[in-house]
Amino acid sequence: MITLTIAGVAAAARTTAARRASLPLAVAAAIAAPWVLDAYTISLGSYAIVLGLVAVSALLLTDVAGLPTLGQGAYLAIGGYTAATLSRTVTSNGPLQLLAATAAAATAAAAVGVFATRTRGTTFLLTTVAVGVLTQAVASRATSITGGDAGRSVDPITIWPATAPVTRHGYLYLYALACALAVGGALALLLRSRFGLTLRGIAAAEARVQANGVATGRYVLLVYVIAAAVAGAAGAVLIAVRHTIGPSDGGFIVSALALLAALVTTRTMTGAMLGAAVIVAVRDLVAPALLAGHANILLGALFLAAAAGRSIARRARLAADPSTGGFP
Amino acid sequence: MAGDLIVALDGVAFGLLLYCVAAGLSLSLGVAGVFQLSHGALYLAGACLAWWFAAQGTWLGFVVALLVGLATGAAAGGGLAELLRHVPDHLDQALVTIGAGLILVEVLTSGYGAQARTVLPPPGLDGAVTLLGRAYPVYRLTIIAVAAVLSAALHLTVERSRPGVLVRAVAADPRHVATLGVEPRRVHLAVMMAGGALAVFAGVLGAPILGPAPGLDTTVLTLSLIIIVAGGLGSMRGALLAALIVGQVHTSVAVAWPTAAPFLLAALLLVGLAWRTHHHLITARVA
Numbered sequence: 164m165i166t167l168t169i170a171g172v173a174a175a176a177r178t179t180a181a182r183r184a185s186l187p188l189a190v191a192a193a194i195a196a197p198w199v200l201d202a203y204t205i206s207l208g209s210y211a212i213v214l215g216l217v218a219v220s221a222l223l224l225t226d227v228a229g230l231p232t233l234g235q236g237a238y239l240a241i242g243g244y245t246a247a248t249l250s251r252t253v254t255s256n257g258p259l260q261l262l263a264a265t266a267a268a269a270t271a272a273a274a275v276g277v278f279a280t281r282t283r284g285t286t287f288l289l290t291t292v293a294v295g296v297l298t299q300a301v302a303s304r305a306t307s308i309t310g311g312d313a314g315r316s317v318d319p320i321t322i323w324p325a326t327a328p329v330t331r332h333g334y335l336y337l338y339a340l341a342c343a344l345a346v347g348g349a350l351a352l353l354l355r356s357r358f359g360l361t362l363r364g365i366a367a368a369e370a371r372v373q374a375n376g377v378a379t380g381r382y383v384l385l386v387y388v389i390a391a392a393v394a395g396a397a398g399a400v401l402i403a404v405r406h407t408i409g410p411s412d413g414g415f416i417v418s419a420l421a422l423l424a425a426l427v428t429t430r431t432m433t434g435a436m437l438g439a440a441v442i443v444a445v446r447d448l449v450a451p452a453l454l455a456g457h458a459n460i461l462l463g464a465l466f467l468a469a470a471a472g473r474s475i476a477r478r479a480r481l482a483a484d485p486s487t488g489g490f491p
Numbered sequence: 492m493a494g495d496l497i498v499a500l501d502g503v504a505f506g507l508l509l510y511c512v513a514a515g516l517s518l519s520l521g522v523a524g525v526f527q528l529s530h531g532a533l534y535l536a537g538a539c540l541a542w543w544f545a546a547q548g549t550w551l552g553f554v555v556a557l558l559v560g561l562a563t564g565a566a567a568g569g570g571l572a573e574l575l576r577h578v579p580d581h582l583d584q585a586l587v588t589i590g591a592g593l594i595l596v597e598v599l600t601s602g603y604g605a606q607a608r609t610v611l612p613p614p615g616l617d618g619a620v621t622l623l624g625r626a627y628p629v630y631r632l633t634i635i636a637v638a639a640v641l642s643a644a645l646h647l648t649v650e651r652s653r654p655g656v657l658v659r660a661v662a663a664d665p666r667h668v669a670t671l672g673v674e675p676r677r678v679h680l681a682v683m684m685a686g687g688a689l690a691v692f693a694g695v696l697g698a699p700i701l702g703p704a705p706g707l708d709t710t711v712l713t714l715s716l717i718i719i720v721a722g723g724l725g726s727m728r729g730a731l732l733a734a735l736i737v738g739q740v741h742t743s744v745a746v747a748w749p750t751a752a753p754f755l756l757a758a759l760l761l762v763g764l765a766w767r768t769h770h771h772l773i774t775a776r777v778a
Contacts, residue, residue: 292528292713296709415713459596463593463597470590473586
């Protein structure tokens with residue numbers, strides 16, 4: 164039932180009219196949320212924005228560039244620890260932390276990407292899993308920077324120099340939302356450019372794009388770096404809204420949930436954000452009520468449902484495709 | 492120096508154990524085309540079986556755990572193969588196996604109580620022998636022996652036997668094999684069953700040195716992934732070499748310089764990737 168609903172929603176949102184209407188509606192609903200919901204639910208909403216940004220990062224690699232990834236949590240961790248270190252030593256200014264986190268994640272990705280983007284497809288997916296989990300291991304061992312398994316706690320952020328720190332959940336949520344909209348807007352512009360089109364071309368047929376004289380390797384490395392920068396921004400937002408980060412915040416499960424959020428609905432940035440909201444709601448609102456302490460069972464079921472929904476949708480697409488004559 | 496060699500021996504035991512897990516993972520991916528991310532959960536299931544049946548170290552319990560492990564591992568692998576036959580896309584397979592793994596780990600965790608458990612080796616194997624003037628646990632030598640025999644058998648089966656030829660042929664060209672009158676689907680099923688059985692078996696075998704504990708599943712999965720990526724997808728010799736190096740990093744380096752171990756594993760992965768110079772034009776079969 165759930166899978167059919169998800170497939171149905173996905174099919175509906177593919178039509179342009181629905182897609183055009185869905186973005187302003189979703190943004191308006193997201194902005195109105197703090198006036199409607201209680202503080203706990205809003206703090207979950209803030210985390211959903213963090214996960215949503217990681218999901219956008221995963222979407223950019225997996226769907227736009229055709230490079231499936233399960234390791235974007237690594238760059239959330241790098242961004243988050245950068246923001247935390249900055250907060251403890253230099254400045255409590257949130258936007259500055261955001262910029263530094265983005266830059267740090269991008270730099271790390273440029274170094275790792277030189278190797279990782281030599282691979283494609285399944286090998287790339289395997290590599291990203293390993294990079295993600297190794298980063299988590301490093302985070303729990305490099306105690307002097309990360310605080311080890313206990314993690315790092317920081318003071319609340321300030322938005323503007325010499326102003327009071329922001330502590331109320333509603334304002335933090337709106338700050339997170341503003342960050343997400345800024346990142347999303349920048350990405351939307353980028354994807355409409357020649358660069359975005361080339362990426363989609365590479366995802367569809369890399370050899371042909373190469374035959375057109377494009378050095379595809381540079382594009383792939385660049386999109387890997389940009390995706391990491393988005394996840395790094397998510398790390399800074401995490402520090403802003405939750406004031407704490409530990410190794411598991413960028414772990415395998417987070418990367419996997421981000422991929423799930425990216426794929427579960429319409430495979431658009433709005434869809435990835437909505438997917439993240441659904442996942443956080445299932446994990447932190449539905450699961451405690453239904454299966455106290457065993458949220459992973461529900462999340463596992465969500466993964467299975469998403470795969471089933473995607474398979475059903477693919478089969479429906481094949482059956483509707485006249486070029487195959489309905490024969491899969 | 493003798494101490495270093497003893498630790499290095501631990502690394503060999505762990506490396507060979509990991510090789511058994513990674514070989515199953517590599518066969519699932521390379522032959523059956525199944526992207527198996529619940530492999531770590533299967534290893535954890537083996538460790539849990541050992542704890543349930545043989546925590547106090549009895550031969551009966553240990554043998555029962557091994558047999559139940561082989562059966563459940565084969566059943567899990569076979570079930571997954573049948574399920575994923577309808578899910579050809581690797582990304583969807585990743586979603587399915589992550590989901591199944593999450594559920595399995597959650598069930599197992601409520602079973603063993605989410606704390607590190609110890610499992611005693613069976614009687615006769617729980618003692619120590621003197622090696623280079625130091626006491627060394629017999630059980631670790633047993634693991635080395637069993638895992639070495641298993642690895643050799645696996646290698647010989649895949650490289651030299653007729654079923655092994657079929658397995659490699661299915662990996663290369665399933666349609667061609669189908670024209671010879673062999674259903675590729677059956678070979679896929681057999682390979683997945685063997686892979687599942689290997690993972691759970693290794694979990695039972697390794698339990699006396701690495702009992703059920705939170706995070707064991709991700710550790711084993713990651714190390715196996717590093718082994719097959721660094722060793723080269725489909726290369727059994729490369730995987731064996733990578734497994735032995737990973738085993739050393741996880742023991743010798745972890746003793747001498749604990750912070751460096753994850754960095755070295757990352758370096759191993761990157762060097763493996765760089766060395767095998769996957770050309771950009773080699774796009775994999777993943778959508």
